[in-house]
Amino acid sequence: MPSLELWRLRAEFARRLSDMYAEEVPAYNTLVEVSTEVNEDYLRRRGAEAERLGSISRVTAERHGAVRVGSRREMSEAARVFAAFGMHPVGFYDLRDASEASVPVVSTAFRPVDPDELARNPFRVFTSMLAADDPRFFSTELRERLRAFFDARTLFSPELLDLADKAAADGRLSAPDAERLLRLATGAFKLSGDPVDHAWYRTLEAVSAVASDIGGVTSTHINHLTPRVLDIDDLYVRMEARGITMIDEIQGPPRWDGPDVLLRQTSFRALSEDRVFRFEDGRLGPGELRVRFGEVEQRGIALTPAGRDLYDRMVAETDRHPAAREGNGARRVDVARRTWEENFPRTEKELALRGLAYFTYALDRDAVPPRFADSFQGGPVPLHILVEKGIAVPEPIVYEDFLPRSAAGIFRSNLTDEGSRDDAQTETDYDITVMSEIVGRPVADPDDLYRRQQDRSLRALGEALGREIAP
Ligand code: OOG
């Protein structure tokens, strides 16, 4: 009987979640439609160059999802489910302090890590856990009640977890098992029709709309599903022309005519959705919740720690500018663009030469001079010489992760009020090590993954040239 490898399961999982979400949130269909148009037009305008940051088939199918869970147990079970699809925890994001709004979560992203796997299907899910034990957000009584609530609910059935463990252990699943896994896994992220306990929901909402979204309902759901576009400015204009108001300025790097780096994102608030409430007198009645939204992203080149440092300094410089402090989004973008033009390299080659971004390096044999074997007395050849001579051709490594500040902005765009945080209390400590313990497997540092990919390519280049390369 034919069996399915994890990447096939992942691609099918992403497709089914997309179909489900399209039914739940109709504006998502418009977003996908417009994204497809934007990408097709971009490809027509730019030709082969359009695919430098990923093949058009990858980009067209590419999505990231966002889900939120309540407890350590739920987070570790989510990790088991995602492992069945070849998605592993990468990066630690602490959103509790990332913005003025109160966002009581810590997060990681589950995604493929191997470049071949990413090329087959890069589906990733930004997964947040409520910091339900953080006394800055929750009183002793609320912490107790939240713990009891999460202990009592089941997000992922034992059958789903067993099948997921089997897929992860064997690296594949028989067709009938695969069908069952996909059905259960997709269903686990479906918006629940269960009545929402009105008093409990509102109690949590007073602390944070994120807390009520996670702890006020009996299951989890996809918060958003994000297509990737090659030109987010074009998308922004087209969505507005269709009458969908994009509420945020574009987050992340500004539009400019240099290389695209990291991640640019924007979002719009979805409409209210009908839910059934259970009121204090036991009566059931209709109501509305407005918790989900649309988001879109454009991905650029991954930055090295030095590049990220420069990026963070440019963001800080933009923030300090009076126009940004006035809170005028359009002027802030102008300031950001000027800051970039003054400080950031204009070409990929310069990014590579200054060690600010990650690349793989392809060999151009025609550029190798005749007496190359004798150069540098047979010692290591400096990479920058190879790049300057066009022997090593830098090819960008795409940023596959998230930005904490943008993530906090995305959360915030979803909140009606700021919630509350009592900074007199001592925070609960979370970091990548604690997150690894929670998910029950090591959380990878994104930077290590990019660096290893670059190093592998340099080793291969050195072998092809028969020379050692000094980075
Ligand atoms: C996750 C927000 C973060 C992104 O794209 O930065 C995120 C959430 O709203 O649950 O998805």
Ligand code: NI
């Ligand atoms: Ni997102």
